[in-house]
Amino acid sequence: MSESTLPTRMPHSNxxxxxxxxxxxxxxxxxxxxxxxxxxxxxxxxTSGKPPLPSIDIPRSDIExxxxxxxxxxxxxDNIPTATEAAELLDGxxxxxxxxxxxxxxxxxxxGIRALSxxxxxxxxxxxxxxxxxxxxxxxxxxxxxxxSLLPDEPGTGYLLDxxxxxxAWKDQRRVANELISHGEALRRIGSYLVVISxxxxxxxxxxxxxxxxxxxxxxRPSPHLVARAHLERVHCMPERGQWLKWPTNxxxxxxxxxxxxxxxxxxxxxxRLAGILASVDYTPAGLASAIEQFQQWTAEVDSVxxxxxxxxxxxxxxxxxxxxxxxxxxxxxxxxxxxxNEAPVRDVRTILSGPDLTARxxxxxxxxxxxxxxxxxxxxxxxxxxxxxxxQRADIHxxxxxxxxxxxxxxxxxxxxxxxxxxxxxxLAVAESDIRVIDQIRNWIDNGNDSVxxxxxxxxxxxxxxxxxxxxPAVRARLLTWAQDDSEAVARVVALVCQGAxxxxxxxxxxxxxxxxxxxRERDSAVRIAEEALHMLALREMHLPRVxxxxxxxxxxxxxxxxxxxxxxxxxxxxxxxxxxLLLEAAGKGQQVRDALVDSWSAALADPRVDTECRQLLxxxxxxxxxxxxxxxxxxxxxxxxxxxxxxxxxxxxLVFGExxxxxxxxVIELRKDLRLPSSENNPHIGEDAVES
Numbered sequence: 156m157s158e159s160t161l162p163t164r165m166p167h168s169n170x171x172x173x174x175x176x177x178x179x180x181x182x183x184x185x186x187x188x189x190x191x192x193x194x195x196x197x198x199x200x201x202t203s204g205k206p207p208l209p210s211i212d213i214p215r216s217d218i219e220x221x222x223x224x225x226x227x228x229x230x231x232x233d234n235i236p237t238a239t240e241a242a243e244l245l246d247g248x249x250x251x252x253x254x255x256x257x258x259x260x261x262x263x264x265x266x267g268i269r270a271l272s273x274x275x276x277x278x279x280x281x282x283x284x285x286x287x288x289x290x291x292x293x294x295x296x297x298x299x300x301x302x303x304s305l306l307p308d309e310p311g312t313g314y315l316l317d318x319x320x321x322x323x324a325w326k327d328q329r330r331v332a333n334e335l336i337s338h339g340e341a342l343r344r345i346g347s348y349l350v351v352i353s354x355x356x357x358x359x360x361x362x363x364x365x366x367x368x369x370x371x372x373x374x375x376r377p378s379p380h381l382v383a384r385a386h387l388e389r390v391h392c393m394p395e396r397g398q399w400l401k402w403p404t405n406x407x408x409x410x411x412x413x414x415x416x417x418x419x420x421x422x423x424x425x426x427x428r429l430a431g432i433l434a435s436v437d438y439t440p441a442g443l444a445s446a447i448e449q450f451q452q453w454t455a456e457v458d459s460v461x462x463x464x465x466x467x468x469x470x471x472x473x474x475x476x477x478x479x480x481x482x483x484x485x486x487x488x489x490x491x492x493x494x495x496x497n498e499a500p501v502r503d504v505r506t507i508l509s510g511p512d513l514t515a516r517x518x519x520x521x522x523x524x525x526x527x528x529x530x531x532x533x534x535x536x537x538x539x540x541x542x543x544x545x546x547x548q549r550a551d552i553h554x555x556x557x558x559x560x561x562x563x564x565x566x567x568x569x570x571x572x573x574x575x576x577x578x579x580x581x582x583x584l585a586v587a588e589s590d591i592r593v594i595d596q597i598r599n600w601i602d603n604g605n606d607s608v609x610x611x612x613x614x615x616x617x618x619x620x621x622x623x624x625x626x627x628x629p630a631v632r633a634r635l636l637t638w639a640q641d642d643s644e645a646v647a648r649v650v651a652l653v654c655q656g657a658x659x660x661x662x663x664x665x666x667x668x669x670x671x672x673x674x675x676x677r678e679r680d681s682a683v684r685i686a687e688e689a690l691h692m693l694a695l696r697e698m699h700l701p702r703v704x705x706x707x708x709x710x711x712x713x714x715x716x717x718x719x720x721x722x723x724x725x726x727x728x729x730x731x732x733x734x735x736x737x738l739l740l741e742a743a744g745k746g747q748q749v750r751d752a753l754v755d756s757w758s759a760a761l762a763d764p765r766v767d768t769e770c771r772q773l774l775x776x777x778x779x780x781x782x783x784x785x786x787x788x789x790x791x792x793x794x795x796x797x798x799x800x801x802x803x804x805x806x807x808x809x810x811l812v813f814g815e816x817x818x819x820x821x822x823x824v825i826e827l828r829k830d831l832r833l834p835s836s837e838n839n840p841h842i843g844e845d846a847v848e849s
Contacts, residue, residue: 252342757795
């Protein structure tokens with residue numbers, strides 16, 4: 156097992172579930188001061204302090220795997236005590252923290268889960284409650300300067316925090332490390348614990364004995380053959396298939412048919428992946444052969460193809476074109492191959508009639524030809540294997556290849572309709588090689604002339620996948636921050652779409668930082684509107700509403716305020732879904748803090764002429780939901796009464812109170828005016844109770 160051995164189950168849908176509008180009365184209670192919450196319909200709205208970083212339950216399957224299939228032995232039979240040492244640190248007299256340090260591919264995440272699981276078992280044997288095991292998402296607003304005060308601190312919880320991919324970029328590693336130890340001490344006092352996963356050099360243990368005492372270093376990689384067999388036998392419950400992986404201890408024993416797939420340097424992740432593949436195929440020689448091909452990811456065949464084409468760059472270019480344009484007409488693939496070689500079509504008839512036919516050439520490099528279509532779909536993973544081989548073995552091709560990909564995905568080119576497939580292929584390459592240039596190429600496609608919603612959503616989906624990668628993700632998230640400030644409307648729009656999907660659910664704080672930049676754009680263009688929608692969608696999930704509310708109310712008081720005002724107005728807009736404003740108004744009816752924040756935020760927006768139009772529209776929208784009974788009338792009236800008192804002569808309030816020429820207002824607005832105890836209509840000719848908005 157390694158950091159990637161136990162898959163993190165993150166949501167991948169871009170559609171957030173909606174909160175059923177609480178049209179009827181809600182149960183509301185107010186508790187505490189620090190991080191106090193107003194509990195509404197089972198959800199929480201934070202009213203002071205900052206919401207903690209998100210944390211998710213460690214999947215039960217991951218916990219069972221480290222309990223049932225743990226292998227503490229190296230290939231040479233030496234003991235690997237890291238998990239036990241980490242558990243002893245947690246259960247010792249020091250702070251409730253252990254830092255698991257080491258290079259990638261040694262199973263650090265699994266070690267952390269194992270240590271927390273062992274600690275939980277120890278507590279149970281002492282008659283105490285078992286720990287709830289959770290993984291903290293490092294969703295810092297600024298990853299290079301983590302705010303450790305945001306770490307969660309629920310009692311009776313074992314937390315796992317993986318910062319291996321980002322600790323090297325921390326500006327003040329000593330400060331953060333000391334704060335993590337202090338947090339561990341605080342956790343221990345409430346019966347909770349913390350395991351931090353670090354890379355091999357990031358934790359500053361050389362600075363002090365205090366920082367050194369909490370570190371356990373991985374001392375070896377577990378035997379991959381034993382790990383794979385343990386998973387087959389105890390996780391997949393297929394012990395008979397373990398013979399495929401049998402590794403002899405003496406010359407007289409037979410070697411399992413799949414044992415050669417693993418070496419002593421194979422990671423635990425490789426071993427568990429092989430076990431999963433072996434468990435998924437038929438228990439037959441054909442099933443085994445299929446599993447071997449699947450695990451090897453076509454490495455042997457790709458090596459063979461490149462050896463056979465050693466003197467034929469034409470055929471290699473044909474293969475490259477085929478993997479990017481899989482499913483296209485063979486003639487289009489041949490044309491694209493010539494573009495890669497920067498060669499014009501052949502005109503000499505003798506040359507044209509020489510050599511093998513196009514179909515034979517394609518089949519010779521592993522491409523299947525059926526009718527007018529050539530593809531590699533019959534070999535899942537083959538395209539990726541070819542691309543990785545090319546990228547690793549032919550470094551000089553990197554620049555020309557990306558330029559060529561840009562060409563074949565341009566307007567009226569064959570790659571346009573296959574952009575989703577090509578993008579996914581490049582993301583696989585970028586993640587496997589941690590090469591940010593590939594992501595920069597994908598960004599260039601945003602402005603390639605195709606401004607359709609489908610095209611930009613596709614690119615957003617690809618960037619989301621890359622941004623969530625364990626090791627490569629931080630670099631992509633940094634790119635998204637830069638692009639959120641881009642002058643290009645299309646680029647900002649794509650970033651807003653990323654922040655509307657699964658990325659926002661996993662990294663809500665970082666999503667909001669990027670949305671704030673987009674909301675600061677001078678004009679309320681399509682990028683701003685999508686950012687407003689993204690913020691509202693994020694708030695619709697009650698688990699994120701506290702941090703959204705805390706951030707938005709802070710933004711209204713900082714900088715030039717435009718982003719905060721737009722964010723507030725979109726957050727409390729009852730259309731098309733009134734759930735968020737219902738929750739906030741119910742909270743305001745029971746707690747002065749939320750009520751004051753609503754009044755202050757309204758006042759700040761009304762003082763900004765750049766959002767006059769949105770304020771006018773929202774005031775009417777509030778009047779309507781108030782009239783329809785979707786919110787408490789007295790609460791809306793109370794808040795707007797105070798807002799009107801402060802801003803009677805601002806344009807939006809003046810329009811609400813006195814009306815405007817040529818505008819006819821409906822019953823909801825007229826009713827609100829009455830309840831606000833506003834100046835008599837005799838004092839202003841634009842107010843008319845019989846008027847109806849046209």
